[in-house]
Amino acid sequence: MIDPLIGRAIATAFALLWLLAAWHKVSAGERFVATLGEYRLLPAAWTRPVARLLPLIEAVLGLAWLTGLATGWIASLTAGLLGAYALAIAINLGRGRMHIGCGCGLGAASGDDPALSWWLVARNVALGAVAMAAVLPLSQRELGLLDWLTLVFALLACVALYAGASQLLRNGAAIASWRKSRD
Amino acid sequence: MTDALLVSNLLLWCVVIVLAVVVLALARQVGVLHERVAPAGALMPTTGPKVGELTQPATYRGLDGNPVTVGGPDGDSRATLVLWISPTCPVCKALVPTAVSMARSERLRLVFASDGEKLAQHQAYVGDLGISAYPYVVSQALGLAYAVSKLPFAVLVGGDGVLRSKGLVNTREHLESLVESMRSGVLSLQDYVGITDPHRDASLKGRPT
Numbered sequence: 001m002i003d004p005l006i007g008r009a010i011a012t013a014f015a016l017l018w019l020l021a022a023w024h025k026v027s028a029g030e031r032f033v034a035t036l037g038e039y040r041l042l043p044a045a046w047t048r049p050v051a052r053l054l055p056l057i058e059a060v061l062g063l064a065w066l067t068g069l070a071t072g073w074i075a076s077l078t079a080g081l082l083g084a085y086a087l088a089i090a091i092n093l094g095r096g097r098m099h100i101g102c103g104c105g106l107g108a109a110s111g112d113d114p115a116l117s118w119w120l121v122a123r124n125v126a127l128g129a130v131a132m133a134a135v136l137p138l139s140q141r142e143l144g145l146l147d148w149l150t151l152v153f154a155l156l157a158c159v160a161l162y163a164g165a166s167q168l169l170r171n172g173a174a175i176a177s178w179r180k181s182r183d
Numbered sequence: 184m185t186d187a188l189l190v191s192n193l194l195l196w197c198v199v200i201v202l203a204v205v206v207l208a209l210a211r212q213v214g215v216l217h218e219r220v221a222p223a224g225a226l227m228p229t230t231g232p233k234v235g236e237l238t239q240p241a242t243y244r245g246l247d248g249n250p251v252t253v254g255g256p257d258g259d260s261r262a263t264l265v266l267w268i269s270p271t272c273p274v275c276k277a278l279v280p281t282a283v284s285m286a287r288s289e290r291l292r293l294v295f296a297s298d299g300e301k302l303a304q305h306q307a308y309v310g311d312l313g314i315s316a317y318p319y320v321v322s323q324a325l326g327l328a329y330a331v332s333k334l335p336f337a338v339l340v341g342g343d344g345v346l347r348s349k350g351l352v353n354t355r356e357h358l359e360s361l362v363e364s365m366r367s368g369v370l371s372l373q374d375y376v377g378i379t380d381p382h383r384d385a386s387l388k389g390r391p392t
Contacts (some may be wrong), residue, residue: 099271153196154319160203
């Protein structure tokens with residue numbers, strides 16, 4: 001049993017995550033097509049259609065989280081998609097192709113995506129686990145004004161921490177490439 | 184009691200958000216600092232031949248085993264464009280077709296250069312890019328000779344063996360500017376502004392270009 005506020009926070013956070021991710025992929029446009037091609041997982045002819053399809057799936061998932069319906073399915077699909085991304089990253093890390101961008105930024109496409117690293121795999125797995133927590137049954141409780149305030153504050157904190165973590169990943173990749181070029 | 188908890192909770196939320204924003208700002212600053220500091224040590228090579236100097240001919244072994252000579256006067260008096268690329272550099276890949284088409288239209292001798300131990304990786308890369316017709320040199324010495332620090336880097340050696348231009352080439356325009364610089368004899372855009380506007384020249388004197 002989890003508190004309805006926690007369920008609501010998870011749903012809103014994932015709605016935000018998917019919508020921003022979809023927006024990023026659409027606004028990066030051609031760059032995302034190139035990034036997906038760099039993953040070298042799909043036949044070349046599929047790259048473009050899949051690059052168009054992924055943001056659509058993400059946007060639908062984002063809106064679905066907002067409706068609050070069929071949470072079990074949506075949470076499973078979210079965890080599945082995050083897992084698939086993690087697998088794609090892990091395969092390319094295994095191939096030693098750690099210089100390619102992850103194509104996993106949020107919001108308007110400015111600056112570079114972080115380069116691939118095991119941290120990204122860990123991030124996706126952790127996010128998937130949080131999504132699955134939304135499947136747990138909710139206890140019954142009326143949400144008051146204070147709960148909505150808490151929800152807003154929690155989301156703000158999550159957004160800032162997520163952005164901070166992404167920036168640290170980018171710094172980490174830059175420092176790693178710097179070290180490599182000095183060796 | 185409840186009121187006190189309520190106030191403390193709201194206050195704590197505010198502190199958490201402020202802290203999260205501070206952490207984000209710190210991380211951004213570290214990122215910006217890194218961008219500013221890193222090139223200062225790497226981008227501007229003080230060593231290596233200068234533009235206008237006569238280069239020394241040196242022979243390296245190409246990936247296909249044939250000897251490749253870089254520098255010095257060319258037998259056919261054709262200019263040589265050396266482009267340093269690497270399998271681990273995504274920008275380089277985008278520049279290769281540009282370099283090939285430019286070499287064709289400008290009648291340049293095109294040489295690709297790289298370094299690293301895994302020869303098989305370079306062979307696969309050459310096959311990938313379809314540049315097996317051009318000499319491809321895997322040599323740290325060649326990179327050191329021209330003080331290459333960041334990729335993609337290009338140097339243009341005139342048919343007479345004089346180094347005509349060099350630089351970090353991130354875009355098609357950068358690459359074209361190397362040839363333009365050789366043709367017009369103007370070293371850089373800054374020089375060009377100086378030639379056309381003598382007043383600017385005076386004010387620019389002593390400044391690094």
